[in-house]
Amino acid sequence: MSISLTVDGIPVTVEEGxxxxxxxxxxxxxxxxxxxHDDHPxxxxxxxxTARVDGRLVAACTTVAPDGAVVEVATEEVAALRRQVVGLLFAEGNHVCPSCEKSGRCDLQAVAxxxxxxxxxFPYRYPRRETDPGDARLWLARDRCILCQRCVELVRDDAGQPVFTLSGRGPGARVELDHERADGLSEEQVDAAVDLCPVGAILRKGVGYDDPMGxxxxxxxxIRERALRGEPR
Incomplete structure (x- = not known):
């Protein structure tokens, strides 16, 4: 069954759900x-x-589109709210793009x-967060972590157990790495974990600045072009 709605005044028909x-x-x-992240819940x-649906602010990635809804994405008010959210992520961490190994392929940098x-x-906090030397292949740079929880929810070992977990609450929350489970990951799984992180918080040891500028x-x-073409981010 299909439903119809408008997004920034553009009529669109999508499947229910x-x-x-x-x-x-x-x-x-x-x-x-x-x-x-594509192909994941x-x-x-x-x-x-954040978008506005029938006058209400919602998370667009988890909210089911209602039939006949009026969705606002690019209005200045909604766009300003998104800029503030991105600005908070930069202010709450240490994101020095020119010296980061993931510059040019960082989702946070691209979204900004x-x-x-x-x-x-917002005032920059410049937090001092303990890094985790990880296993023989992975490095966890917590000062760049934005607590998106991609790694916590999506990175699993062959037994289906989480390799990353979240500890603490509020300002004390941080991602933890299970060294034993990380050590059991295949090379492909390690690369997938590094690529899954939208910032430079999960890095492969011994590899940096491997993609030349350009x-x-x-x-x-x-990131806009890739998203609208349905390409992996």
Whole structure:
């Protein structure tokens, strides 16, 4: 069964059960995301995908699109709210893009550019967070972690057990790495865990700045272009 709605004034028809983010994509309207990852259930943790549905602010990646809804994504008020969310993520961590191994392929960096967040309006906290040397192949740089929980929810070993967990609450929350389970991951699983992180918090040891400028993920196509084409982020 199909439903009809409008996204930024554009009529669109989608299958019943589609999310607001999916409806927006079908209408050709870009909705930025950080915790969401293609081919995985939405998490709804980062709120970077905030949109307005019939006057109510929602997380577009987890909210099912209602029939006949009026969805606002690109209005200045909603766009400003998303810029503030992105600005908070920068202010709460240590994101020095020019010196980061993931520059040019970092989702947070790319979303900041797309949303127009050139400098956070909030005071930078410059937190001092303990790094985790990980196993022989993985390094956990917690000062860059945005607590999107992709790794916590989506990275599993062959037995289906989580490799990453979340400890603490509020400002004390942090991602933990199970060294024993990480050591049992295949090389492909390690690469997948590194690529799954939207920032430079999960890194492979001994590898850095391996993609030359001009050939990095978001050098060749913006995160908006990749998302609207349905390409992996």
């Amino acid at each position: 589609a999310t607001v983010a999916e409806a927006a994509t079908a209408a050709g309207v870009y909705v930025p995301t950080l915790c969401f 939405p998490l709804g943790t980062c709120r970077v995908c 550019a797309e949303t127009g967040m050139l400098a956070s309006e 050939a990095r993920r978001y050098d060749t196509a913006s």
